Amino acid sequence: MSCKAGQRHHPIRIRQPRLTEDLPGCGRPAYPLDVCLDPPDLAAWRNPASGIPGVQIFDSGLRGPDLVIVGMVHGNEYAGGHALEILRRSNPVPLTGRLTLLLANLEAFDRFDQAAPMNSRYLTEDLNRLWHPSRLQSDEHSRELDRAREILPFIERADLLLDLHSTLWPSDPVFIVPPRRRSSDFACILASEEHPAALVLTDLGHHGGSRLIEHPRFMAIGGTGRACLLEAGLHWQPETVDMMVKISEHFLKDAMRIHFQGRGTDTKQPAEMAVVTDNVMARSGDFRFVEPWVGNTCIPNAGTVIARDGHDLICTPYDKCLLIVPNLRPRQGQLAVRLARRTAVHLNS
Numbered sequence: 001m002s003c004k005a006g007q008r009h010h011p012i013r014i015r016q017p018r019l020t021e022d023l024p025g026c027g028r029p030a031y032p033l034d035v036c037l038d039p040p041d042l043a044a045w046r047n048p049a050s051g052i053p054g055v056q057i058f059d060s061g062l063r064g065p066d067l068v069i070v071g072m073v074h075g076n077e078y079a080g081g082h083a084l085e086i087l088r089r090s091n092p093v094p095l096t097g098r099l100t101l102l103l104a105n106l107e108a109f110d111r112f113d114q115a116a117p118m119n120s121r122y123l124t125e126d127l128n129r130l131w132h133p134s135r136l137q138s139d140e141h142s143r144e145l146d147r148a149r150e151i152l153p154f155i156e157r158a159d160l161l162l163d164l165h166s167t168l169w170p171s172d173p174v175f176i177v178p179p180r181r182r183s184s185d186f187a188c189i190l191a192s193e194e195h196p197a198a199l200v201l202t203d204l205g206h207h208g209g210s211r212l213i214e215h216p217r218f219m220a221i222g223g224t225g226r227a228c229l230l231e232a233g234l235h236w237q238p239e240t241v242d243m244m245v246k247i248s249e250h251f252l253k254d255a256m257r258i259h260f261q262g263r264g265t266d267t268k269q270p271a272e273m274a275v276v277t278d279n280v281m282a283r284s285g286d287f288r289f290v291e292p293w294v295g296n297t298c299i300p301n302a303g304t305v306i307a308r309d310g311h312d313l314i315c316t317p318y319d320k321c322l323l324i325v326p327n328l329r330p331r332q333g334q335l336a337v338r339l340a341r342r343t344a345v346h347l348n349s
């Protein structure tokens with residue numbers, strides 16, 4: 001990373017004790033709970049040949065990379081269920097190696113209720129915060145922790161893993177990678193297939209625990225496993241399924257070359273890379289953005305007010321600041337937005 005990456009021109013949070021006038025802005029918009037996509041029919045995933053619900057294996061019988069595509073780590077993000085069902089029906093046996101399609105939280109999905117679509121994200125705890133050995137190897141039990149242990153063998157053997165997610169609030173597609181060069185190279189190849197190229201983001205981890213892409217298989221220094229997470233679009237929209245299927249097909253097309261040479265078939269354009277510099281948490285229950293920012297919006301100037309949190313103004317700390325998946329209605333203590341800076345330089349490998 002260049003020394004410029006650390007430069008800041010403006011504090012993020014400014015206390016305004018006498019701030020009384022309203023800022024222009026979007027206030028706290030209602031949750032976008034339009035469900036424009038029916039839940040998928042996942043009958044074929046209940047008792048598959050693998051013996052483990054939600055796990056479908058396509059084995060070439062020839063030596064080669066172990067590819068894994070994961071969907072529905074969050075039970076209500078069932079665009080991933082549609083995408084993996086479409087892939088399953090295409091009988092995607094790779095030329096060499098093995099492909100595993102994995103629907104991670106079927107039990108939470110089964111609780112989906114269109115009248116309360118946010119409630120089936122998980123049953124007892126977030127399945128995407130459990131992937132540190134201190135949790136996986138602990139004596140604790142929860143529905144998600146037990147499920148994580150059940151599907152762990154497929155994660156531990158993955159050479160390339162694509163984890164499909166969707167978002168509640170609007171955002172351009174974004175790939176999120178652990179801070180390892182091998183994974184950012186992998187994501188950049190997939191991102192460069194998009195026009196314009198999708199953003200590839202290295203972030204600060206998640207404060208609530210380790211995500212699937214941060215399992216040691218993908219984090220070990222000198223290891224070989226590569227992983228990326230795709231935020232493909234809004235939760236319950238057909239376009240999100242289309243994006244997931246398209247990226248999965250690129251993944252299957254490019255997998256051999258990524259695995260053996262670290263590059264895809266034709267890298268058409270350089271991907272856009274960024275590093276998260278700050279997680280902005282909502283300290284008050286009255287966090288309001290001044291505009292309904294769409295994720296990946298670039299704010300040109302340092303010091304631009306983007307939100308108000310109680311009596312605090314929230315400002316961009318540097319020029320060309322990217323707003324990553326803004327949560328337009330955060331609760332007190334929740335992550336409101338991540339701030340990121342574009343970079344052309346890889347982190348450590």
Ligand SMILES: [Zn+2]
Pocket residue numbers: 073074077165166
């Ligand atoms: Zn998710």
